Amino acid sequence: MAKPELIVALIAGAVALSSAIISIWGQVKSARVAASLQDLRLAEDRRREREKVVSRYREPLARSAYDLQSRLYNILMKNFIETYYTNGNERERSYAVNNTVFVVAQYFAWTEIIRREIQYIDLGEDAQTRQLTELQDKIYSLWRKDSFGPLFRVFAGEQRAIGECMTRDGSKGSECIGYALFLDEIDKNPSALINTLCEDVRVFSSRLDEAWPRLAAVQNAMIDLLAFLDPEYVRFPKERRTKAPPARPASSPKVKTVQKENGAASAAPG
Secondary structure, eight states, X not given: OOOHHHHHHHHHHHHHHHHHXXXXXXXXXXXXXXXXXXXXXXXXXXXXXXXXXXXXXXXXXXHHHHHHHHHHXXXXXXXXXIIIIISSOHHXXXXXXXXXXXXXXXXXXXXHHHHHHXXXXXXXXXXXXXXXXXXXXXXXXXXXXXXGOSTTOOOHHXXXXXXXXXXXXXXXXXXXXXXXXXXXXXXXXXXXXXXXXXXXXXXXXXXXXXXXXXXXXXXXXXXXXXXXXXXXXXXXXXXXXXXXXXXXXXXXXXXXOBOOTTSSOBSSOO
């Protein structure tokens, strides 16, 4: 028969072993919980960083998209080129060309700025950020699409180059230069890319049918981008987001009133 001392020792050993196992299990469980919490914190930090970037540039990107789609719509549907370039005075002709190229370059600038910011962010499961990237990629491809022909075609590297030239460091980060500085730059430091776009705008007066498919596709894509950036029409009214048809209507009316690009219809260029 086992001695009482041995039984007590065995029981004590079993209790100690059980305590050790429970302690180790608790430590493992705590480590797993801590790791899970850390993963959640990192995921939340990434989400906040994505939201911060998108929020910071949502307004300027939306504004540039709105300005560009409005100008393209005026060119396609409101005889902007005929009114202000073909039949305009010297000042109007200059504005029609330079400002049209500016709104294109302005969009490239904000796209490039956002591309730089987002490239260092893990998009993860953020559906909205991925959707923004997909919309921008679509627009990116429309500018360079060969099937639209060479007129107003801007290759991928050229889009980025124009965006880089339009970007400056501001007090709150990267920003696009304004129209006044743009005019000063093209006067003092002529750019082959900008000059090519200016020349393309000038020939719209005689080759608009050729340019139409690309201009309409880009204009429509800008409307889609606005639907993502301003879905509730808070900043940009719904009635100013009309999509141009993919091909020129058989009988385009000779409209002399141009849609004002930031408000109601006006006889003056927006």
